[in-house]
Amino acid sequence: MTLDGTNTWVIGAGDEVIVVDPGPDDQAHLSRVRDRLGERRVTTILLTHGHFDHSGGARRFARMVDAPVRALDPRHRLGEEGLGDGDVVPVGGLEVHVYGTPGHSFDSLCFWLPADRAMLTGDTVLGRGTTIIARDGGLADYLRSLDRLRAVAESLDAQALLPGHGPVLPDPIGALDGYIAHRRERLDQIKAARAQGARTPREIVKIVYADVDRSLWPAAEMSVVAQLDYLDSP
Numbered sequence: 001m002t003l004d005g006t007n008t009w010v011i012g013a014g015d016e017v018i019v020v021d022p023g024p025d026d027q028a029h030l031s032r033v034r035d036r037l038g039e040r041r042v043t044t045i046l047l048t049h050g051h052f053d054h055s056g057g058a059r060r061f062a063r064m065v066d067a068p069v070r071a072l073d074p075r076h077r078l079g080e081e082g083l084g085d086g087d088v089v090p091v092g093g094l095e096v097h098v099y100g101t102p103g104h105s106f107d108s109l110c111f112w113l114p115a116d117r118a119m120l121t122g123d124t125v126l127g128r129g130t131t132i133i134a135r136d137g138g139l140a141d142y143l144r145s146l147d148r149l150r151a152v153a154e155s156l157d158a159q160a161l162l163p164g165h166g167p168v169l170p171d172p173i174g175a176l177d178g179y180i181a182h183r184r185e186r187l188d189q190i191k192a193a194r195a196q197g198a199r200t201p202r203e204i205v206k207i208v209y210a211d212v213d214r215s216l217w218p219a220a221e222m223s224v225v226a227q228l229d230y231l232d233s234p
Contacts, residue, residue, distance in 0.1 A: 003126065003128065003165040003166040004165065004166060005165070006021060006023040006164060007021065007162070007164055007166075008021055009120055009162060011091060011094065013092050013093060013094055013115070015040055015041060016042075016091055017037065017042055017092070018043060018044050018045070019033065020047075021048055022054075022060075022061040023054065024052060024053050024056040025057040030057050030060060030061045030064060031064075033061070037065070042065040043067060043091055044091070045065075045067050045068065045070065046083060046089065046096070046111065047069065047070070047071040047076055047083070047109075048108060048121075048124075049073075049105045049109065049123065050071060050073045050076045054122065054123075058071075058078070068080075070082060070083040070089070071083055071107065072100070073107040083098060083109065084100060084109075085098060085100030094114075094115050096112070097111065097112040097113075098110075099111070099119075100145075101122075101124045101145035101149060102137065102142070103124065103133065103142025104122070104133060104134060105123070105136045105137045106136050106137060107136075108122055108137070110124055114156075116159070116160070117156065117159040117160070118158065118159060118162050119149070119153065119161050119162065119172065121162065121163050123163075123164045125146075125175060125179060126164070127168065127169060128167065132219045132223045133223050133227070134222065135222065137226065138226065138230075139229065139230035142226075143183060146179055146180050150177070153172040159172070160172065186208065186223075186227060187227055187230070187231065189208045190224065190227050190228070193207040193208050202217075202221060204228075205217050205220045205221050208220075208224070
């Protein structure tokens with residue numbers, strides 16, 4: 001589900017930095033992140049979304065480095081400031097621009113780094129494979145978010161996507177076009193499975209995801225539920 005684990009990103013060009021997605025509540029990982037910082041001071045911790053593999057260690061890490069946590073969902077904040085679409089977070093002469101990208105989860109955000117022409121995508125776009133639509137997300141929102149990211153990547157001449165899991169993607173337009181096409185293809189496959197008589201999400205998974213490792217079927221079923229909700233919505 002997390003590929004190689006959760007990517008924790010450190011943003012900054014001087015003595016002050018922002019840390020994005022400290023990851024799960026894993027003391028060894030959090031200590032490694034802190035040790036890599038050296039003498040640099042963490043001004044803010046940002047969360048791309050509130051799922052545990054991204055946010056679980058945020059409060060512990062905040063205590064370790066004495067920094068606030070900013071997130072869209074108030075339940076994951078530590079401090080007075082939230083985080084939302086259109087916000088700009090400064091750090092040491094750099095800026096982080098916030099884009100609301102709901103879909104994978106209701107509170108998903110992406111962060112644009114103008115200095116690097118790179119977009120941190122959380123779980124909206126992964127370094128390999130495709131993301132699930134979680135129970136607190138929605139496919140209609142997700143498709144709109146992909147279209148928005150595609151337009152933003154083109155208009156800003158993005159050079160890289162920095163995902164929440166997996167490797168850096170050096171071709172943002174190609175990656176986003178692939179994601180959009182994949183979602184449309186899956187919807188067509190689900191329609192075809194229904195035409196064959198499949199009715200429940202599990203029956204659809206057995207047809208559409210027949211070539212996928214069965215250990216991933218529960219996640220696939222979650223995405224099928226989201227796609228059925230999308231197809232059946234008025």
